[in-house]
Amino acid sequence: MIKTDVIIIGGGATGCGIARDLALRGIPHCLVEKGDLAAGATGACHGLLHSGSRYAVTDTVTAHECYEENLILRRIGRKCVEETGGLFVRLPGDSKRFREIFLRRCEEAGIPVEVISSTRAIDLVPNLNPEIEEAIKVPDCSIDPFRLCLLNIRTSELRGGTIFTRHKVVEIIKSHGRCTGIKAIDQATGEVREIHANIIVNATGAWANMIASLASSEVSMTLVKGSLVITNHRLTNMVINRLRQPSDGDIVVPNEAVCLAGTTSLAVEDPDKINIESREVDTIISEAGRMIPHFNNTRIIRAFSGVRPLLKSKKMNSHEISRGFQIIDHENGMYSIVGGKLSTFRLMAEKIVDTIMAYFNLKKSCETAEIPLDGQEELSGYPLAKRLIDMKNIVCECELVTRNEVERIIKKTGTRNVGDIQHRTRLGMGPCQGGFCTFRALGIMNDLNIISPEQSMEMLRDFLQRRYKGIRHALWGDQLREEQLVEYIYLGILAMEKPK
Ligand SMILES: Cc1cc2nc3c(=O)[nH]c(=O)nc-3n(C[C@H](O)[C@H](O)[C@H](O)COP(=O)(O)OP(=O)(O)OC[C@H]3O[C@@H](n4cnc5c(N)ncnc54)[C@H](O)[C@@H]3O)c2cc1C
The missing domain is CATH 3.50.50.60 (FAD/NAD(P)-binding domain)
Known part of the structure; x- marks a missing residue:
């Protein structure tokens, strides 16, 4: 005890x-x-360190809080925040009235914004839709949750x-x-x-x-599910938002070598019973494609969803809940x-x-806004520059994770779960989604006597089920071709049975 x-x-x-x-x-x-x-x-979110602009129109208090925290986190968490900046883009037909309210409310919330021409926006993000009418620059960032x-x-x-x-x-x-x-x-x-x-x-x-x-x-509480899709390319170096009343599929966030686009917003009863629906994936891709047309022909590597724990509200549109x-x-x-x-x-x-x-009845005041986060220098696995130093014995080719790194995490954390290795090294987070590296990582855990062969098979089966849940809505084109190869490896070479 x-x-x-x-x-x-x-x-x-x-x-x-x-x-x-x-x-x-x-x-x-x-x-x-x-x-x-x-x-x-947290692990299922968009990874947007909000400047607050997104909430400026619906909730000025939260907008201001977001901006203040954005400044603090950039200061204390340099190794998990990327100062990408963001753009709100106005497409033909998007309300000019909303634009006026947006600018006024950002000012009220103390968020510094700048209206820029479409030409300047396209200079900043060449993949933007050339038809955008204008853009508003905001201090959004990308953050690794x-x-x-x-x-x-x-x-x-x-x-x-x-x-x-x-x-x-x-x-x-x-x-x-x-x-x-x-x-x-x-x-x-x-x-x-x-x-x-x-x-x-x-x-x-x-x-x-x-x-x-x-x-x-x-x-x-009001529980609201949101889904996201990940591309295998970084289509933008800035966060891209649609300049309109918050709606589905209107944010694209760059993260490492990929982009996350979303989200949707659907009320749910039970956070343990959520599924991604194909129509959510379709909506996200078509809406993101309106801001970045390449979205329509870029490989989507998976979709995932999480549940927002929002304050209880009677509002019908969950995008508007505080x-x-x-x-x-x-x-x-x-x-x-x-x-x-x-x-x-x-x-x-x-x-x-x-x-x-x-x-x-203690007095010590809060110091979390002043002291930088501990351990930022030693956290390894990524970024890429660190991974390129040691290229021997690669276990995950997509994310360049080595055997040494996998062994180091296993020894340091004592983990018996392959998911823990994935979160700490990015193993399995690339285009093959762990198809080629998860069984290798489990093999290493088995070599180190952390898990038995039976346990590794059980974990592999569990992993494949979870993996399929995420990629099944993104199976077309190259992703489908790669999936057929992965299926052949597991069913044909490793003789794993198909789930009933
Ligand atoms: C799709 C989506 C996109 C989002 N995008 C953004 C964004 O870009 N930027 C942003 O600022 N916010 C975003 N959010 C909101 C943000 O993710 C959440 O507000 C925040 O992560 C909530 O953190 P939390 O720690 O309160 O809850 P959670 O991260 O949900 O943590 C709760 C934890 O409790 C654990 N738990 C539950 N039951 C038990 C139990 N019985 N025993 C032990 N542990 C238990 C769970 O496993 C979980 O890890 C997004 C949310 C969603 C769903």
Whole structure:
């Protein structure tokens, strides 16, 4: 049994940000996450570090918060933020009235924007639709959510925080009506771990009501699914947004060598039961193609979706629901924090840790906006320049990941899950989507006696199922040809059976 001061449930950006803030203020804590870090909305997001412009018209407060946080994150997280800048492009037929409101509201929110001609915009992004009427330059950036979580957790680990990934919270322990601890099941061994604390923070995003209900409490939310597609080329070096009322498929974000386009917005009931629909993929491609025509003939390597944990709203158009956040004191030792954006995770963490400090009657103030994220220099695997130094024994040809790197991550994290290696090295994130490298990584884990041959086969089957879920909506052209080769390798050479 472990005893600490604060238990954080959920290892998305919010939970990881809270762990870092608690660590910097000297509060003992433990974070429990049922998957890997960034397993929820954080890992399924667009990777846009908002300038706030997107929300300027619908929610000026959130817009301003986003801009302030954008400036902070650029300062403290240089290795996970790419200062791409962004453009809002106006296509023929897009409302001029919206443009006027947009400019006025950006000014009110304090976001610096600049109207530029279509010629200048095309100089900046040659792949833009030559028919655009004009563009507005905004300070959007691209951000790597996996890295962001790892770097936040680094501070917690360096200062005595304990992190349990792949541990699912199944019970909230109560004593005299107060929450005093949790029970979590180790997803690899089935072992039950018991942790006790003075305060429990529920940072489980779309799952927040499920966790709250374990403590007989409630969190009202609107759950909104969003889907995204990834191209195998970087079609733009800037974030491209459509200058119109927020709608489906109107943002393209460059990330490393690829682009992410999306999203959609559909209300859902259960965050564990979401599927990508073909029509979502079609909408995203055709809308992105209106801003960047090459989108229509570029290879799409996969689609994925996540669930936004938005504040409860009666608004019919989910694009209009506030991206503000809320801290709920359940008055039983548990606090929930919901809503917000990846872009405002640090601010969310600051506010809830302020609440926790007040509870403990402690004074130390927040320093997360001033101190750069720990571990930025040592984080390896990517960027590309680092990977090109050691080209021996390549395991993943698409992303240039070597055997040394895979072994290093296995030894450092002790992981028994191939997904953890993927998140930390980019293994399997290229055009073949792990078709050629996942079985090699599992082989290495087997060589190192981390998993048995039976376990590696089980993991391979599970991986192939998850992989297929993501690529099945992108199967045409080159991606389909490559998929037929991958299928032949698994069914023909490795003699794996087809799922029933
Ligand atoms: C499609 C999409 C695109 C988006 N794009 C952007 C963007 O570009 N920019 C931006 O700023 N925001 C974006 N967002 C919003 C942003 O992703 C979320 O607001 C943010 O990531 C939420 O973080 P979180 O940590 O609160 O929740 P999550 O990231 O969902 O984390 C909650 C965690 O709790 C864990 N958990 C759940 N139940 C349990 C349990 N029983 N035991 C242990 N752990 C548990 C989950 O596994 C999960 O990892 C997007 C969202 C979506 C869905």
